[in-house]
Amino acid sequence: MRIGDAVSTYPSDEAIFRTQTQKVWMGIFIATLLTFPFVSSPYTLFLACLVGIAVISATGLNILVGLTGQISLGHGGFMGVGAYTAVWLADNMGMGLALSMPLAGLLTAAVGVVVGLPSLRVKGLYLAIATMAASVILHFIFVHWEPVTGGNAGINLQNANIFGINLNSDLRMYFVVVPLAIIAVLGERNLLRTRIGRAFIAVRDRDISAEVLGVDLLRYKLMSFGLSSFYAGCAGALWAYFFKVVTPESFPLDTSIFYLAAIIVGGMGTVLGPILGAIFMTLVPEILKILTAVVVPILPNAQVLLSPVRVVVFGALIVGFLLYEPHGMAEMWRRTRRYSHLWPFKT
Amino acid sequence: MADDILELKGISLSFGGLKVLSDVSFTVPEGKITAIVGPNGAGKTSLFNAISGFYKPQAGEIFFKGENIGHLHPPKRAKLGLARSFQNIALFRGMTVLDNIKLGAHSHLKTGLLAALFYIGKAQREEMALREEVETKIIDFLEIDHIRNMSVASLAYGLQKRVELARALAIGPQVLLLDEPVAGMNREEKEDMARFILDLNQEWGMTVLMVEHDMGMVMDISDKVVVLNFGQLIAQGTAEDVKNDPEVIKAYLGSGNVSDMRRRLGVEAAGSE
């Protein structure tokens, strides 16, 4: 049980981790992340890298959709831009990830700002369609701009390095992806402590009064599109470094929907939500796969028979979540935590 | 004599065929409380929207401290020092009371995107200075310390109105536009709000322009009253002048029965003392 968390100074009141308990838990969490790859199986390590990349991308989408209230179905396309750019820069300019990834992010941000232009005139469903159209156009470019993208066959990443170290194992990728995911989440958290995060939320909650209070809508909507796409571009670049190949089918429209589902299931507009959502969306299909594998000895062709069932179960789980807890997993987590803090008193 | 900080000249506004404001001209004296009154649908809120730049009048000019601000976007006008509260509470429901108030200071802060992402020294110092200022100047003054970390959605109506005032004050305004600051409040809340407005005016020297239906409050605290009816300015002057203006009495009652109107205005004015 923890009683109160009274603080006496403004800096300590505005700190991210305010109590000793929180700091201890954070330490345990970091230690776990550090030791995990040395005790995990290659398969779980592979999944951990995928989760890390998904966390970065989902956090980016959360900035746009969850915090700023601008819906987007272009996120998968943006990841594609980042992936292609990073591979191109690595193989043609000989760049390492430390350079190719941020540059890919910046180019994607520029594309995101352009795609975000309609948000100045349209909202909601119309914006969803406009961004989806952008995503279709990007897909068209991936397929047809062959000299750069390699067309339908895609391109392979030959030069996957960071600071001269070859990124040829999942273990090495893990130590690139996880710190970047932590930085990405902390960045979003920091944003929320400043005028920029407040302006995003103001645009989401009431754009008209935000404007009358001094928030330039044009500036902040486009900034949000740019920042969100920067995250997507970096996540796409990491994805390319992880799989070492990018094709037009690496980031189909499904990807955008996957990430929207992730932030909805996790809890939109919260910092924790995209993390939980990314974990859920990445791991649940895998867990379902393992469960079907268990049945194989009894039912030899279970994999084939049950694969459509798996998709349905996954969908049903998402819908179940939305019905049971519309504010997402982050809200469930918050409730549990509150309960544990006040234990043994009843809430 | 006080200078006029805000001057409206011949403002006309219509939506399609609907004339909402026609040729409205008046001035707002600096350091005084000016009230706009008028029946429902007279165009009071529309006039506020024109002043804050949200509506673009088809004709007329608006001068703020002698500068024509008619071409400026709403955020620019806020930055110059025009702050307002809304008739229908327009707080940001996803933010705490403190963050709502801090948002008001938005245009005076400088933190850029990169500094914000890493919360480096400059961003942190700016936020701390802001917190200090908001706490000592606004939160203490409006007596809302106990709710600062609450979500605005969970607050009672009267407190929400007070938070809106706090947010407007964080803009660091030179003119405060208040759209029906006491509407829907109970007697006690009304008296609190009236006291805050008077204190702001007398201690901070704040110029206030408010729309208000509560005649008692208007008569009690305003230095100047402007009366709108069907988008036209029909009278202006001191509360006393306006109260006895036959045009005003007609507007409020439709026809005849002047003594009844007199009594209503008089009784309400006396009753709130």
Ligand SMILES: Nc1ncnc2c1ncn2[C@@H]1O[C@H](COP(=O)(O)OP(=O)(O)OP(=O)(O)O)[C@@H](O)[C@H]1O
């Ligand atoms: N955006 C708009 N589009 C069309 N008509 C509008 C718009 N805004 C206001 N109006 C009309 O302008 C007229 C004046 O409205 P306004 O809200 O300014 O009145 P008001 O004096 O503030 O009334 P109340 O005392 O009820 O708040 C009304 O007839 C209203 O329907």
Ligand SMILES: [Mg+2]
């Ligand atoms: Mg009104």
